[in-house]
Amino acid sequence: MKVGYLGPKNSFTDQAAQSCFKKEDLLPYQTIVSCIQAVHSGAVNFAMIPIENSLEGSVNDSIDRLFHLGGLKVLGEIVLPIHQQLLVSPGNTLIDKVLSHPQALAQSQQFLTDHYPDCLLEAVSSTTYAAQYVANHPEEKIAAIASKKAAKEYGLTILSEDIQDNALNQTRFWIIGLIDSQLTIDLGNKTKATLFIRLPKNAPGSLHQILAAFAWRHLDLSKIESRPLKTHLGQYFFVLDLLINQNEKLFENALEEIRLLGGVVTELGSYPVTVIKES
Numbered sequence: 001m002k003v004g005y006l007g008p009k010n011s012f013t014d015q016a017a018q019s020c021f022k023k024e025d026l027l028p029y030q031t032i033v034s035c036i037q038a039v040h041s042g043a044v045n046f047a048m049i050p051i052e053n054s055l056e057g058s059v060n061d062s063i064d065r066l067f068h069l070g071g072l073k074v075l076g077e078i079v080l081p082i083h084q085q086l087l088v089s090p091g092n093t094l095i096d097k098v099l100s101h102p103q104a105l106a107q108s109q110q111f112l113t114d115h116y117p118d119c120l121l122e123a124v125s126s127t128t129y130a131a132q133y134v135a136n137h138p139e140e141k142i143a144a145i146a147s148k149k150a151a152k153e154y155g156l157t158i159l160s161e162d163i164q165d166n167a168l169n170q171t172r173f174w175i176i177g178l179i180d181s182q183l184t185i186d187l188g189n190k191t192k193a194t195l196f197i198r199l200p201k202n203a204p205g206s207l208h209q210i211l212a213a214f215a216w217r218h219l220d221l222s223k224i225e226s227r228p229l230k231t232h233l234g235q236y237f238f239v240l241d242l243l244i245n246q247n248e249k250l251f252e253n254a255l256e257e258i259r260l261l262g263g264v265v266t267e268l269g270s271y272p273v274t275v276i277k278e279s
Contacts, residue, residue, distance in 0.1 A: 001023075001024040001025065001045050001046075001047065001184060002020050002025045002027055002043070002044040002045050002046075002047050003017055003024045003026050003027065003046045003047065003072075003178070004026075004027065004028075004035045004038045004039065004044040004046070004047040004048070005017040005026060005027070005028060005029070005035065005047060005048040005049075006026050006027050006028075006029060006031070006032055006035050006048070006049055006050060006126075007028020007029055007030065007126070007128070007236075008030075008132075008148045009128065009130065009153075009168070010128045010131075010146075010147065010153050010154050011028075011051055011127060011128045011147045012050070012080060012082060012088060012102070012147060012148075012171060013048055013049065013124050013173060014026065014128075015080060015149065016027065016048055016054070016078045016080045016133040016171075016173040016276070017048040017173075019078060019080070019274075019276050020078060020175075020185055020187065020274065021046075021048075021185065024045075024046075024083070025065070027044060027083075027261065029037065029047075029060075029276070030125065031239045032049055032059065032061040032062050032065065033061060033065055034253060035047045035048075035049055035279075036049065036065045036069065036125055036176065036248070037069075039072060039176055039177060039178065040069055040071060040178070042178075043209075044102040044195045045177065045184075046075065046176065046177045046181070046183070047161050047175070047176050047177075048078070048173050048174070048175055048183075049062050049173065049174055049176060049246070050062060050171055050172070050173055050190045050248055051077075051172045051173060051208060052172040053103060053107065053169070053170070053171045053172075054166070054168065054169055054170045054171070055106070055107050055164070055165060055166055055169055056103050056107060056116070057226060058146065058239075060103065060227065061176070063136055063227055063239055064075070064227060064230075065230050066176070066268065067099040067196050067227070067237060068192040068268065069232070070181065071178065071179055072176050072177065072178060072266075073176065073177060073179055073181075073240055074174045074175070074194055074268050074271050075107060075173070075175045075176065075177050075181070075183040075271035076173070076175040076183055076271050076272055076274065077172055077173065077174055077175070077192065077271055077272070077273040077274070078173045078175070078274050078276060079167075079170055079171070079172055079173075079273065079274070079275040080170065080171055080173060080276045081169065081170055081276065081277075082107065082159075082164060082169045082170060082171075083147065083148070083162050083164065083169070084086070084100075084104055084107055084108050084127075084145050084146070084162070084164045085146060085147065085148055085150075085151060085158045085161055085162070085163065085203045086098075086108075086111075086143050086144075086145060086158070086159045086160040086163050087143060087144045087145070087146055087150065087151050087156040087157065087158060087159065088133060088134065088142075088144075088156060088157050088159045089134060089135065089137075089138035089156060089157070090138075090145045090156070090157050090198065091157075092138065092141065092157075093159065094237050095116065095119060095141050095143040095189055096118075096120065096141045097119055097120040097121075097122055097140075097141065097142045097143070097144075098116065098119050098121050098142070098143050098144070098145060098204075098260075099120055099122045099130035099133060099134065099142060099144050099145075100123070100124065100127050100130045100132070100141070100144060100145035100146065101123065101124065101126050101127050101130070101141070104130075104145045104263070105121050105123060106147065107164045107165060107166075107169055108163045108164055108165065109165060110165045111160070111163040111164075112163075113173060113182070119143075119275070122131055122173065126147035127144070127145060127147065128146060128149060128153075128166070130144035130145065130146055131144045131146040131150035131153070131156060132150075134154070134169075135142070135154035135155060135156055138168075140262060143159060145163065149235060150189055154172065158263055166173065170190050173273075175256070175271055180231070181231075183246050187199050187271075187272040187274050188272040188273075188274065189245075190244065190271055190272050191243065191244060191245045191271065191272060191273055192241060192243060192244060192271055192272075192273050193241070193242045193244045193251070193267070193271070194240065194241050194242075194268040194269060194270075194271075195206065195239070195240045195242070195255075195265055195266065195267060195268060196212060196238070196239060196266040197210050197237065197238045197240060197258065197263055197264065197265055197266075198201060198229075198237045198238075198239055198263065198264040199236075199257050199263060199265055200250070200261060200262025200264075201237070201262070202234065202235070207238070209261055210238075210258055210261065210263055211224075213255075213257040213258050213261075214240075214254050215240065217247075217250045217253070218250075219242055219243075219250060219251060220242065220243040220260065221240060221241065221242055222241045222242065222243055223239070223240065223241035224238060224239070224240050224241075225238070226238050226239075227239060244270055255267070264271055
């Protein structure tokens with residue numbers, strides 16, 4: 001059994017994958033798009049991808065690719081606490097540049113502004129790549145923002161701990177597979193569902209009609225956001241997360257009502273959610 005993930009090794013996505021796939025072969029991919037494509041082509045059975053961070057919001061590459069590619073579903077969700085560390089080569093305390101993934105830089109913005117306002121911030125492909133680069137260039141006055149596991153892997157010193165702007169920083173990761181696939185690990189009961197919805201027409205009240213199908217049935221929407229269809233300006237699809245530990249028949253009836261109103265509904269999946277206590 002092969003599981004792809006957004007790499008490289010020791011990335012937060014790798015940690016999410018390791019938290020639930022204990023015996024499967026974990027294969028890193030350089031981009032979210034290549035990771036999703038690997039599942040779609042059958043190169044891997046499942047994949048772990050980031051979908052939303054509590055500070056920086058949705059990972060649009062993941063959402064857009066799943067919508068436009070089709071043929072995939074969400075099988076499970078892992079919620080991982082994200083603790084960012086400022087890493088340097090042993091003995092190095094003077095830095096003039098900080099490397100990390102754009103999301104990690106954004107998640108640590110207040111700390112960097114307060115303590116290193118004059119440092120150059122450089123975005124790289126991953127937090128792990130940043131740590132690796134610092135380890136390979138001990139003569140440079142540089143630091144990386146990455147995880148404690150990356151610090152241990154590359155023999156780096158943690159100059160400052162837990163520098164993320166919010167102590168409750170978390171990232172949601174999705175386990176995705178083909179439409180007909182079944183998860184081979186037990187993550188518990190299905191408690192959440194995600195839908196892609198296209199409105200029947202861009203007219204006043206269209207979105208209200210769609211949302212009313214859930215509202216009057218007292219179905220709990222935990223998230224709603226819009227994404228451009230990438231066709232014409234002002235054309236969108238909507239992403240909805242629902243809590244489904246309620247009456248399943250009401251959920252099915254709501255989808256039927258939306259379709260009768262002319263809405264195009266794609267059920268991305270109903271799935272269990274696992275919250276990891278420690279990263």
